[in-house]
Amino acid sequence: MATHDDRSGSGGYPDDGFYPTSGASGGVHHFDDGTQSFDSGTKPYDSTGYGTPVDPVDPVSTHYEDDYDRRRVFAWNGGTDLGLFVLRVALGAAFVVHGLQKVFGMFGGPGIDGFAKFLETSGFREARILSWVTGVTELGGGVLLVFGLFTPLAAAGILGVMANAIVVKWGGGFFGAPGVEQEASFAVMAFALLFTGPGRAALDHGRSWFRRPLLSGTIFLVISAAAVIATLYVFRSV
Numbered sequence: 001m002a003t004h005d006d007r008s009g010s011g012g013y014p015d016d017g018f019y020p021t022s023g024a025s026g027g028v029h030h031f032d033d034g035t036q037s038f039d040s041g042t043k044p045y046d047s048t049g050y051g052t053p054v055d056p057v058d059p060v061s062t063h064y065e066d067d068y069d070r071r072r073v074f075a076w077n078g079g080t081d082l083g084l085f086v087l088r089v090a091l092g093a094a095f096v097v098h099g100l101q102k103v104f105g106m107f108g109g110p111g112i113d114g115f116a117k118f119l120e121t122s123g124f125r126e127a128r129i130l131s132w133v134t135g136v137t138e139l140g141g142g143v144l145l146v147f148g149l150f151t152p153l154a155a156a157g158i159l160g161v162m163a164n165a166i167v168v169k170w171g172g173g174f175f176g177a178p179g180v181e182q183e184a185s186f187a188v189m190a191f192a193l194l195f196t197g198p199g200r201a202a203l204d205h206g207r208s209w210f211r212r213p214l215l216s217g218t219i220f221l222v223i224s225a226a227a228v229i230a231t232l233y234v235f236r237s238v
Contacts, residue, residue, distance in 0.1 A: 076200075080199065081199040081200045081201050082199075082201075083199075084193070084196060084197070084199030084201075085148075085198075085199050085201045085202075087189060087192070087193065088145050088146070088148060088151070088193055088198050088199065088202070089145070089146050090189075091145055091158070091186065091189045091193070092141075092143065092144070092145030092146035092154075093142065093146060094142070094186070095138045095139070095142030095158055095186075096138075096139060096142035096143055096146065097142075098139075098142070099135050099136070099137075099138035099139025099140070099141075100139060102115045102131065102135030102139075103132075103135035103136065103139055112128065112131050112135065113128075113131075115131045115134070115135065116128045116131040119131060122168050122236075123236050123237050124235050124236050124237070125235050125237055126235055130231070130235055134161055137157045137160075137161055138158065138161060140154070140157070141153075141154040141155075141157040141161075142154075142158075145158075145198075147202070147203050148199070148201065148202020148203050148204050148205075149202070149203040149204055150204070151193060151194075151197060151198040151202065151204050151210075152194055152197075152209050152213075152216045152217055152219075152220040153220060155190045155191070155193040155194040155220070156190075156194060156220035156221060156224040157224070158186065158190040159187055159190040159194065159221075159224050160224040160225075160227045160228050160231075162183045162184075162187035162190065163187060163224070163225075163228045164228055164231055164232065165180070165183045166180045166183050166184060166187065167228075167232060169183065191221075194217045194221060195213055195217035196213060197210050197213040198210070
């Protein structure tokens with residue numbers, strides 16, 4: 001049993017009222033039995049009753065912290081990369097074929113002359129120039145998407161071409177061969193890649209526009225919209 005120093009007079013320990021005094025000395029005896037003891041307004045001591053104060057353990061907060069530690073934090077993962085890779089390559093490959101059809105007449109395509117005639121019947125001036133611009137945009141944009149290189153530029157180019165196609169074919173409805181179902185689907189895919197980026201399985205990985213997809217996507221979306229407006233209002237007569 002440890003005994004503190006005796007103090008005389010009325011200025012004893014702050015807990016004098018809880019312990020009996022003995023003799024004239026008026027000393028106060030605290031019984032240290034190895035359990036945790038507390039000073040007024042202080043933290044509990046360690047298991048010996050001495051040493052550095054320790055924080056009390058809150059079983060409720062500890063339970064929630066354990067649940068949080070066991071829960072995996074959401075982050076970029078391999079599934080996201082795989083999904084973007086498939087989306088990017090599928091869209092890119094489709095437009096490589098479309099570009100080859102328009103530029104070289106491959107795969108049963110119309111070639112530059114045939115596509116220029118189609119543009120003329122759709123009310124466009126300078127149809128041959130627009131035919132080259134459209135074919136090269138589709139072919140180049142498709143190749144860039146397949147490799148995941150300059151993805152915002154490629155996606156914006158394809159989105160612009162599809163926006164023009166939707167405007168030209170809008171009178172045929174949405175579904176079926178005369179409609180814009182296919183063009184709208186391609187446009188949505190390009191729009192998604194414009195803001196998500198190509199994924200980590202791409203040549204763009206680590207580049208500035210890869211690290212800031214929202215900013216780069218917004219910039220190229222504005223450029224694409226401006227190109228669409230210019231094409232429709234400058235080169236289209238009807």
